[in-house]
Each structure stands twice: as C-alpha cells, then as structure tokens.
Amino acid sequence: MMRILGVLGLLAALYAGLVGTYVDNAPGFEPASRTQERIQGNLIDVASIQGRYGVITLGAALVIITGGIDLSIGAVVGFSAVLFGVLTERGVHPFVALPLVVACGGFVGWVNGLLITRLKLQPFLVTLCGMFVYRGAARLLAGTVSRTATVEAQPDFAGSLQFLRYVLVGKDSTGELQFPAQFVVLLVLAAVVGFFLHRSAYGRYWFAIGHNELAAKYAGVNVDRQRAWVYVVCSALAGLAGVLLFLDSAYVQADSGGQYLELYAILGAVLGGCSLRGGEGTAVGMVLGAMVLPVLENLVTIRGLKSDLIPTVIGLTLLAGTILDEFIRRRQRARH
Amino acid sequence: MMRILGVLGLLAALYAGLVGTYVDNAPGFEPASRTQERIQGNLIDVASIQGRYGVITLGAALVIITGGIDLSIGAVVGFSAVLFGVLTERGVHPFVALPLVVACGGFVGWVNGLLITRLKLQPFLVTLCGMFVYRGAARLLAGTVSRTATVEAQPDFAGSLQFLRYVLVGKDSTGELQFPAQFVVLLVLAAVVGFFLHRSAYGRYWFAIGHNELAAKYAGVNVDRQRAWVYVVCSALAGLAGVLLFLDSAYVQADSGGQYLELYAILGAVLGGCSLRGGEGTAVGMVLGAMVLPVLENLVTIRGLKSDLIPTVIGLTLLAGTILDEFIRRRQRARH
Amino acid sequence: GKKDTAAKPKVGIITNCVDPFWDLCEAGANKAAKDFDVELVFNQPKSGDGDIQKPVIDAWVSQGFSGIGVSVIKPKEQTDDLKLVAKKSVLVTMDNDAPDSGRVCYVGVDNKEAGRAVGRLVKKALPNGGTVALFIGSVTSANGQARPAGVLEELATPDKNGLAGRHPSRPELSGKFYGNYFLVDGEPKIDDMVKEKAASNAQAMLSRLDGVPDVCMVGLYAYNPPSILEAVRSKNLVGKVKIVGFDENQETLKAIADGHIEGTVVQDPYNYGYKTVEVLAAEARGDKTKRVAGSAPYQVITRDGGPDQTINSLHIKFPKAGDYLTAMREQLASVKR
Amino acid sequence: MTTPRVTAAAVSKRFPGVVALDRVSLTLAPGEVLAVVGENGAGKSTLMKILAGVYQPDEGAVELDGRPVRFAGPAEATAAGVVLIHQELNLAENLTVADNLFLGREVTAGGKLLVLNNRVMTERAAALLARVGLPADRVTRRVETLPPGEKQLVEIARALGTAVRVLIMDEPTSSLTQRETERLYEVIDALRRDGVSVLYISHRLAEVKRCADRVTVLRDGKNAGELARADVTHDNMVRLMVGRDMKSFYPKVHRSGTGGKPVLSLAGLRYRNGPDTPVSLDVRAGEILGMAGLVGAGRTELAEAVFGVRQLAAGSLTLDGRPLTVKSPADAIRAGVFLVPEDRRLHGLVTAESVGFNLSLPNLDRLRSRFGLHRRAEAALHATWIEKLRVKTPSAAQTVGLLSGGNQQKVVYGKWLARGPRVLVLDEPTRGVDVGAKAEIYALVDELAGRGVAVWMITSDMEELLGMSDRVVVMHEGHLAGELAGAAVTEEAVMRLATGGEAG
C-alpha cells in the first residue's frame, strides 16, 4: 500500500503540471471547454503510450518479483513487431499471426527461462545475450515492416488489420486516435496479472521465490518451473507489445524498434514498488509505475523544453520521485 | 581460479579464430612475415579497445563485487569526454583538465554512493536516473567535442594533448597507433585494483559486503563508506575512460559518446567471474572478461560478416561462452 | 592454406548507422561489386561509442582491403584518421564528405543545398508564411547540422533570420522568425534516433499547435516524415497540417503519392553504393577515370513531379513519387536480402 | 564490592507493536558467567543487542566499568571490549575462515593502504581455531564449505580473537553436539579465569547448570528473577521462566513405543556428491526414530536426499511398501514426507513474509478455488494452527522474521501439520526453542506418532535424543555406525558410536 503513495504523488504532480501548462498557455480568446478538449486529446495520446509501456512493465515486474531480470524485453518487442509484419506480409492472416507472435514471444521466454533455471546461468547475462540475439534475428527477418507494406502485399488483410488496430490501439481507418485502447489492454492485462499475483497460488509462489528461493523449494514449490513461466509471460507480453507497436506505428525498423524498452519497463516496475531484490510488487503499482515516464516525457515536450535539457530534467524528476517515495515509506514505517 | 578457465577458453577460441582467418585469407603471393605483421597490427588495434573497455570494467566489477550495480557508466564516460573537451577548449591545460575530469567522475560516484547508502535507494534506479542526468549534462555542455576543436581554440595545448595521447592511447602525431597504450593503462590499473582487492583489507570489506552486508557491519566495517567509495572509484575510472575516449577518437558526441558502455562493462565483469549476487571476482578475471567483446567484434568484422548477422553471432557466442564457463565450474565443483 | 585471391580486390563500405536508406545503398553496391568483379563487405554499424567506424576500418586496412568507402559523420574531426586510411588504401567518401582527407572523390549530395530544397518545399506548402516545426534525430553529425541550416537559410530574409520572438497568435509559444515563418522553440526537435520518440515528439507538437493555422512539419531524417504523418493522422489533421520530408523512405513516398505529404528531397543512395564501388574497383586496377567531381544532384519528389531545373548550377530532377517508388523497388528487388 | 563490569539499568526497547524490553536491569561482575534464560520472545537477544551496540535503548542506561556508555554501533562496542556472538550466524561465507576471523580488524602492515599481513593472520587463526577445537586446515577453507556447527565455532573463535572483556553468546550451542559443547565449556572456564565476563544465553538448561555462576531470568520483556549458583536447578529456572511448574517434559503418552510396520524405508541409499557408504534404515509407524551423530556426520544431507533436495545416486526408497520416487521436495511432499529443516531461516521460512503466508505455502494446492484461493478456508487454517501451536504473534499478518526463534519454529511445524504428515523428518527439531515450547512440541510429536505418523528425528541435543527416541541410530562419517534400542540407549553408547567406536 504505502509503496504506491510515492508514485501516486509523483503522478499527481506530473498531471497537475500538465494541466497547469495547458491552462496557463490557453490563449485569452479560447473558451474553457476548448482548453479542456485539448487537454483531453493530449491525455489520450499519453495514455496510449502508457498502455504499451504498461504491458511490458507487467512482464518485467513479474520477473523482478521472482528475483530475476530481463534485459531482452526491448529486443523482443522489436523482433515481434517485425515478425508480425513479415508474417502478415507473407500471407499469414493477422488473426493467426497475432497469437503466433505472442506464442513466439513466449517461446523466447521459455528459452531464457531454461537457460536460467536449468543451466543456472545469471539472468542478467542470459537476457543481455538475448538482447543481441533477438535484435539480430529481427534484422535477419527484414529491415523494416509496416501496415502499408502488408496491405499492399495482402490487400485482403486490410479489414482485419484495421479491426485489430481499432480494438488494440484505438485508431480508426483514417489513423485517428479515438480512444487509448492500449491503455484498456493494459488494464485488462493488469487485472489478469493482479489476479494471478494476489489471488492465486502462483502469486504466492512467485513472491516466495523472490524472497527466498530455497524456502520455496523446501515448501514444495517447483521453483524452476515457476521461474521459467514468469519469463514466458514476460516475453509473451513483450511479443504482444511488439504487435501493438506495429499496429500503432507508421513502420517499425528492425534495428531499433522497441529500443530501450527493457530499461523503461524495469524503471516502471521499480517506480511502481517492485524491489530488484525480489519478493515485492503489486499489480496496481505496476500500472502506476508505467504511467510515469510517458507523462513526464510529454510534460517536458509540451513545455517546449530545449532538447538538450530534457534528459537532465527527466533524470532529476525520476530521482526526486524515488526519494519522495523512500521518505513516505520511512514515515509509514516509523508510524507503526 | 576455475572462474577464469571458462573465459580463458573463450578467449583462446576467439584469438585462434582471428589468426586463422588471417592465415586462410592471406593472398598466395604474400610472405608469411607480412601476414604476421598484419595480424600483429590488428591485435594491437584490438588491444587498444580492450584497454578502454577494461578500465570501466574494473570499476563496474568492483561495484558488482559489493553487490551493487552502476548503469550510469556509459553516460559518465560520455560526459567526461565532453567535459575534457570543453575544459581544454576553454583554456584549461590538459594536464590540469585530466585530474579534474577524473575527480569530477569521482564526485558523480560520490553522489551515487550517497543516494544509495544514505537514502537507501536501489542502485539500479539511482544509476539509471544518473544515466539520464549525466547524458543530459553532457549535452548541456556541448554537442560535440574533439581534439581538433580544442587545438584550434588553444593552439598552445597541441603539444601537451599530443603527449597525453601518446602516453595514454599510444597514437603518434599523425594519429597512427604505435602501441596499445590503453591496454598498458588497463594493466597498471588492474594491478592497483588487484592490490586493493586481493592484498589489502579494503578488498576483504568489499567481498564481505557483497556477500553479507550485515556480517560486515557487525564486524565493524563501515559499510556505507566502503560502498560509497566503490562507486567513487567506478565513476572515476569512467571519467578516465572518458578522457581516453576523447584522446583516442576523432570526436565525441554528447548524445551518444560512451553509449551502452555500462552494459559492456557489466558484461565484461560477469564474463570475468563476477557474480551479480555480489562477493565474487578477481582482478585477472576482470581483465580477461573485458577482452572478450572487442576481440569478438573484431573477429566478426574480419570475417566480413553481414552486418545483419553480427548481433546474432555476438549474442550466441557470448552465450556459448557463458555456458562453457558454467560447465567447467560444475566439473570442478563435482571433482572437489 | 593460402587462397589465390589476388585476382579479386576487396573493398569495404561503412555507413553511419543502420537504416533502410543504407539497404538501398547496399543494393547498389552489391550490383556494382558483381559488375566490376570485386569482393565487397558492406557494414551498417549500430550507433554507439564515439568512433563506431574506426575499428572496422582499421580491421579492413589490416586485412589489405584495396579500397574503402565511408559515410563520414564529422568531416573536420575525422579528417586526420581518414588521412591515415587514404595512405594505406583508396578512400572514397560518400553521403557526407571530408574534403581534406585525401579521398579520391566524394559521392553524395551537398546536405546544405538539399536542405535548401526542403526549404523551398516548405515555402511551396505555405506560400504566405506560417508556423514551422523541424524534427531530426540529432544535430551533432554533419548532416544533422547542414540540413536544418539549409532549410532555415532558405526561409530566412535578411531582417528575419533567427529573430527570437513569440508566436503571433499563440504568445505562449516562443521561437524564432525566419522570414514569414515562425520556428517553434527556435530549434529542431531531437529524438536521438529513437523512432518511438520521433512519433511522440510529433504528436506532442501537434497538441501544442492545436488550432494554429498554416502549420508545416518538417522531418529531416528518413524516419521522421512517416512518424509525423502517423501523428497527423492520429489527430485527424491530414491535409490541414502540411508535411515536408527528406529521404526516400517507402512510407514517405507512398504518402506523397497519396497527397498526404507535400514532398521530399532524395539522395539516390542506390547510386551512392553503385558509384562508390565502381570507383573503388577501378582504382584497385589503377584506373583513375571513374572518379566523380563535385557533389551529386539531389532530387525533389512530389506527387505530380515536374520538369528538370538547374539550381545553383546543379541539374535537379523532379520525379513523381509513384515513379520513383517503382524504380526504387526494382533496385531493391535486384538484390535478394 | 568491585564495580560491576556491566550494568543495565531499567532498559526499555519497543518495536512497532511490541514492547521487547520493559525496564530490564542486569549486572555482571568481572570474571563472572551469567546465564540469561527465558522463553522465546522474552527479550534476551534484544537485551544483548543493546549491550553490544546493535540497538540503542529507548529508555534506561548501560554502564561499562561504572561509566555510562552508549554505543552507536557494534564496532564501537567491540572496540570497548564488548563482543556479541549473534544467535543467527553472521559470517561472510564467501571468504575463508581466516578472513572471517579477522574481518574488520585485519593485521596490516600499517598505513592507509591496509596491506594485509597474511602470514601473521594465518598463524593467529590456527591458534584461535585450536582454542575452539577446530583443526588448522580449516584456516584457508571458504566458510560456506563448513557444516553449520563448525561455522558456529568459527564465530566463537572470531570473538576470542578480539580484546574481549565482555563476551556475549546468544545460543552458541544450538547447532553444536555434545563434544563441541564440552569444548566450549572449557573455553568459557579459561575466559573466566582470565577475568573475562561472559553472558550466556541458552535454552538447554542442563548447559546452564553446568557453566553459569548465576542465572537471570526474563519473562515477557521484564526481569522475572535471579538464581544464585546454588539455586540453579532445572525446576527453579523453568518456574521463573514460564511462571508455573512443568511436569512430564518428555511425554510418551500416545505412543506404544514399539513401532508398527515400516513406513519409510531407505535401502542402500547413496546420493550425489555424498559418502560412498550406502545407508539402509526403516522408520516405523508410530515410533520416533532418533538419529545421532557428530557435527558433519551427514545426517542433514541424508535427510535432504530423502526429501528430494539432493539427487539420489543409488538405492531405493519405499513408502508404505510401495516404491517412492523423489526428485524434488514437491514429490516428497506429495507422498506425505515432510522435512522440518535444520536452518529455518534459510530453508524453513520465507522470513520476509507473514505467518499466514508461510503456513499456507505448502498447502495452497488444497486452498484452491475457482476464483483463486479460498480466502475463508485459508483464514481458518491460519487461525487453527496459530492457536493449536500457541504461536505468539499479534496476528497472522505479522512478518515471520520478526517473531522470536521459537515461534518461528512453531510456524514451520504448523505448515506441515496443517497438511497432515505421513512421515515427519525433524532436523534439530527444537533448535532455539524455549522449554515451554519444547514441551509443547514434544507433546505434539508424541501425539503425531501416536496417530501412526512415522517420525525421524535428527538431533544433536543428547537430552532430547534420550528423552524422546524410541529407537536410536547413530551416524558416523556418512554411514550408519549402529542402532540402539530400549535400555541400550545411553549417552555413553551413543557417544561411542558417534565417535567411531563399536556398539557396547
């Protein structure tokens, strides 16, 4: 609970800053309703990005809860986007390609999991190698992929692709963003993850493993299997995020699609209350944590900050948020 | 000891591959001595890069030994290179700028260390924020820096810059690489690090902290101070690596100089036998671990691999090396 | 054992990043390698450490490559290193020049000139002036500096050349005036080559410019125009907000053909590759006649195209987007990936 | 009268929700051995930590040689000669024994560089180890390769290496067998002669009787009384600790004592990286099979092999006459074979989680419902076992790690009892458990055996072994040295077998 207060405070401040910027900058002649409309439009843009971040954050957070780490997330996102593009371009129906890509992501996670649990390799190392491998695999598949290329090659798929795009990304056939569907996807997935994490036996196993793998093993938990599963889920979610990226973007470039996302996902998870020592985290926290970076980036962009200033401002804000969070937790702890 | 065998095997294979490629590809008319000369030239080039990697690997490894992590290394390298460029361009003598930049790196590490030990923030998070902050700081300082720009602004410094360049990088005034001075720098620093790690009480503290912080604390070790010191050393070494980068390179861009180096440094440390769980590592291992990636990258270049294939080959080779290493360790463990 | 490879010279080309742009170049280079019987290694390095190219070039030199083509990133700074290369091998610069490096010739356009062509497209899109936003990956490399400079030079008038001020109808926006054009924030918006950031940059800009008439968004790296278009679509502003691009990204060309993007300025990377290898192959055999002089002409692509023109003593073509796209695909298809 | 070496005057310490110490006082004379006893959670460790500078008291004062002191940390206390050997091991196990002996006070060549003088340290290390009875070859071994008992001895040797004036030992013998314990008494006697004051905490009251000059008793964070040397008897201590008399300490109420059919049988069992000698034995229904041996005799490893933690290399297991394949603890648990492990913090509990979390962990498969877990059934399970085992905790939501050692141990029992064992393997079943709780655990185990559960009890506590076992097997260096039953089960016979002698 208290783990959530810090990130909530941070988010509140950022959103307040955002709305304040719009209100302050509203031209004198503009009616308030118009300002509100513009704010809303911008918040939808942000929510859309938050949704996709959130999806991978969920996966990263689960891995972190079990005491692991996955640095291959960004590469898997890129790979999956490219794979989806290549598959559909070559005639695999989008409705088939979607589960296929997600399954493929899951397979990647299974390989990661096997290497980590069977060969007892360090997760950092395995997934760092994975980062190279899957990035390379994407490049071997294609240089770039795009909806237009797919539709050109497979005109029949236009409708189904557009359907997926509307349902998963919220963009209509003209490309207009109607609603932040990706955020809806995130909420649905977060509910599922939250159920498993907080309401089912599996969640207990994951927390137990994260805190004390040996104790979990001695209590009869199949530690290897559970850990492997968590990697599967993480990479499958990255696979889904890849499809979202494909559907949302003008085009995806194999060498860079999804770049840095593993860091952002881990950041979101940690801001949301996961400890990299394992054993801590909540589904609500993950969603909140994932919301931070996109709104922060939006805020600095909207305020027209000089590009050279942006990284510093982002870094310092995140740090301030982290410190705030720590103080709130200390307070709470002292009170009890 | 056994931790070193795996990486030694990997290195041996890579170097053998390298030499083999030269011998196989040598034109029929070429005398063997010429081939040998070419091999040697290439090995010197590789050693030069290995040297700079090694310098940051030492720092990353020390942090890892105490159970921490530093993701800001690459950003600090970039920042330091830019800082050195800006200082000298504005008239600070290179001999003054060098210790200043290293000290500045140390200061950055001190801040990291304070945040981690005093505010009890997670190292991953602190240094990830640091990555943004220092990258941004570099951009605020300048867009690009270069020796040519410095010499243009301060013609007097040409000699001293060239002196530093020769001593630290091994390049003569035409820019020709005479000897891998950076590797020499690495060896000297590794000897110093090795001394502290294996021959002085500090090393004992670091190992103890990495494995069981509480035990160290109860034994009277000033854990916070030691941990902070290790971050100071790590960032100071990154600062030095920044100067090396500046001296070695045609130019350094603030937005990308040193990018990814934290990952490579951590990779080197882990390949060299450090465990990310803390408490393990040797100076010799660090040097060997840092040697892997440059020679591997060189090998794929020399073999004329398609660029799309390169990441995959690198990832798989590293993975194979890791697995080999694990098997050797198991063997050894079973034998005892 | 030693192979008798004496007959076939080895040449290498190294680019400044990974991009579909360079895939086209690679296609051209491969074609030329076949045509002129050389062994080619084409390297698209991942950006990162300051000197991404040097280790590769050094390795090639040590392997005795007879010629090397380089897309220079920072001409002045790299000159010294390139001189060493030129001493041991034949050096051709392409895409970005380093005139004093001892290279035998340069294959590529003048980025500043090409930037001016972009500026003219902006003027065409907003003949009465308006609000302009520039988007680019980075402003530290030579082309990242030359292109925006060219655009702004073309828009500027002597009295209004970077004059700081506030937007006439939206005073909360600060920026700079170049002639009748207001550049938002007074600088290009940078995305650090992160494509998703390029998209969110464009989106946020549209959000800020909501309601402002006569807007033109300019994307100066290959991936920028499609990212801008995607953002414009997401706000249902296609046609209302003008887009001008750079480079021959397929998405850009398609959008021009559809009338969603005003136009783009292209460099013909296929020919960069082809020509560079041709020169290197000739040089390896002692033939110096293939060298090219001056910079190559860029081309300006719009939906309807137009007659050739001579601009600043360059012969400039104005192809139709559809035609150019078709030709480009043929080039790509000629080489299987 | 001489000034006391240590005085604690009306010391209080509160933790969130708990008053650990409520105006507790204590004095310790130079050269005196004072035992501190009390039930689990009475506040013994907390008091010791305050004396040693790990905690600072909320109220009250501590004096050393008549001067008030307030140590900011353990380092300051050590510098003043007050050394605490913690209840839980605190070694840097990745370092060698010598490194640990000198951690924080290395012998160096002087100067800021702190260059290690390994030669001197190795010599001194060997001498220190000799004092606690460890052979010199341990000096260069990594601590993680030592069995728990030896680690404990290393901790003690470490303390002896300092300029100690007040040595505080918090349950030093909980993982020692009798022989090592005897050795420790000798060390204590020597210290006493040198004028060193010793504070000694133990739940093994026989030990207290053996070595204490005086006993102070804590109950519920308060002073409950003091016993002079002459009055130190088992019954007196127990009365002050629990506030009442306690009879029938080792109950044999429910068991027939003869044992029924073999439930679990080990036939020619060997495990990977284990000793070459195969082990065969039966654990019978309704009996308690005691297993004795010296530190490192291989009892824990054997139990772990049966529980699926170690891979079997040869031989077979039989459960109720049917072959049993165990590849992981999950397999063993499915078959009803449960292990109460020796190291509860490492293997027995997820200490950062709650009491309820731990009680549920192996039982989640039975609490499953269509919508996740049966919340109500789970709450009922928690309530039942907290009550049945009288776990002293504010609620099921309390973090297990914050409970006293004995209560933690009860939670470990609870999670298995909730599941219903067929075979219960107890490895040091009452390690760190107070007399009251011990009695409760013994009664519980007796009852289980009475219900036909086969109990295999590994213990280094001779009293417990003799008091509880129906039959005793003794291990020596990885093999079964012999079996004793009925009247033949005597301390001498067990020791003879454990040290490699023949059965009498």
Ligand SMILES: Nc1ncnc2c1ncn2[C@@H]1O[C@H](COP(=O)(O)OP(=O)(O)OP(=O)(O)O)[C@@H](O)[C@H]1O
């Ligand atoms: N850090 C802590 N936070 C919260 N409660 C604590 C903490 N340490 C001890 N306690 C509580 O204080 C009380 C006293 O604990 P203490 O460890 O001193 O008992 P003890 O007498 O040593 O018991 P045992 O014989 O089991 O070791 C217990 O109720 C315990 O749960």
Ligand SMILES: Nc1ncnc2c1ncn2[C@@H]1O[C@H](COP(=O)(O)OP(=O)(O)OP(=O)(O)O)[C@@H](O)[C@H]1O
């Ligand atoms: N004399 C010894 N010296 C060092 N190590 C030993 C010795 N004897 C046994 N060991 C180690 O101890 C392990 C067996 O210990 P185990 O914990 O199974 O014994 P135990 O009988 O349960 O003793 P403990 O009372 O320490 O738990 C073996 O793996 C061995 O490595």
Ligand SMILES: O[C@@H]1[C@@H](O)[C@H](O)OC[C@H]1O
């Ligand atoms: O230098 C190249 C540039 O000319 C083109 O615009 O995009 C790709 C770059 O690598």
Ligand SMILES: [Mg+2]
């Ligand atoms: Mg205690």
Ligand SMILES: [Mg+2]
């Ligand atoms: Mg044991």
